[in-house]
Amino acid sequence: MKARDQSAFAEFAAGRAVALHRAAYLLVGDQQLAQDLVQEALIKTYVAWPRLRDPGNAEAYCRKAMTTTAITWFRRKGWRNERPAETVPDLGHEYDDASAQRVTLWQALLELPVRQRASLVLRFYEDLTEAQTADVMGCAVGTVKSQVSAALRKLRDRLGDDVELLSPDEMVGAQ
């Protein structure tokens, strides 16, 4: 890669590192593994850099690389439902129902099959459309719908119907 392209890539990596790390953590539930995932996604982006042309393409490519890599890792190693939260929050005196709900919901998220969890992260954390989510995951829009639906159903089964997983506005988007 030419020096100026390397410089542009370094700028891209530095600028997007935090956002990528956070999304990666939601995908894998482990900080160290999230770092590895970001590193791997950036390697793939670096290899593809000469044909990506602009930062928008690079970001989309990197997000896709990260998601598909995470799915592959889980598929290879059979991590499904085997990922404990790496740390249990020290709730201390601030422990309340809302905190307990968040902890339970986070645990439930980690126990989802990786494709269902990825569909939730992309749709609701990354705020992608169903079509964009389908593109990132390399599947049909209908598959995204079914993955999101199944994931929400499992979370509701775990937390109960009283917990408002999605606000009415968000729910419209999820229909």
Next chain:
Amino acid sequence: MTGKLIETMRSQAGELGSPALDLDSIVHEGDRRTRRRRLAAVVVGVVGAVVLGGAAVRLVDPGDPEGQVADGTTLRPHPLSYATGSRIHVGDTDLDAGRPIRAYVETDAGYVFSSTDLGVYTLIDGETARVGTLTEPVADTPELVADGSRVGWLDADDLYTVRDLATGEVVETPANHDGGRASRISASMTALDGTTAYLFDGRGPLAWDLESGAVTPVVPADGRTVVDAENGVLLVEGAPSDAVITATGSVPVQIDDFANLSPDARYVTTSYHDTGFLIDAQTGERLPFDHGHDWAMGYQWLTDHTFAAMVFDHRGDGWGKPALLTCAAATGSCETTVRQLPAELGEFQLPIGVAFVTEG
């Protein structure tokens, strides 16, 4: 208003800061993959193998006796070979493995190959037998390693496995994925030297004594991978592009990603910045390597002093067809053994235990 789902995801993710990214490592690994792609690309479209008459199996220096080396294995010369589809080509002979060959190695007792079903098979005296199943391999990493009559791989359920084809003895030890970063994606057996197998997983680089079963860390502890081991000498990769040979102290050498010690550990073939080199393992000095082509790299030792090299030449805007040479380490001189390889990607493998495929 935000529902609990998004609120929880933002809360969890929001606690994270910037990751400790290693940009140098990203660039190094990215460049390595790019080189492999480029190399893979240049062999696409090449058809037809032309083996030079009489030369293909006359690879063994008659002066090289079949003896015993210090690691306890026999020093049996290997004829130059390559594989296409389900066949291994050795001089004028074609061996039918009966299954597509994904990666393969040569042992003193026969061939061992992985297939597209990730099965591990032996091919001995024309008979193919399944002896194991690969854990899904990672691109560019060794799937099979061999030394003497033994072959090793990471079997299904993450069991490091070594089989002695001469005796049928099989030994196993589990991989450990809990040790640290990157371990989950890179557990592999990287080298085999007599009765010691070299592993890499969450615990770092390890030596596995096949006789006692003991698994111990490899020194130097900060080494990342034992790239190769012969005759008790290790070639250990440390920082990207830097490796050391533990022959007499630590002899530094620079490598891209592939290096191969000669059976007596006197020489190393490798590449650095896409240029192939022959190196004196005792001193680290670059030795003459008069291949006469635009790109070349030694990939396999046929005897203690003879190695096989793959070469390419520029043709217009691209590359010509790959060929295989046989080279003498003592003089650095080479002769063409296979003039043209059939090189449709995925149909052409060399006996290095690594599947020659494009990056996914």
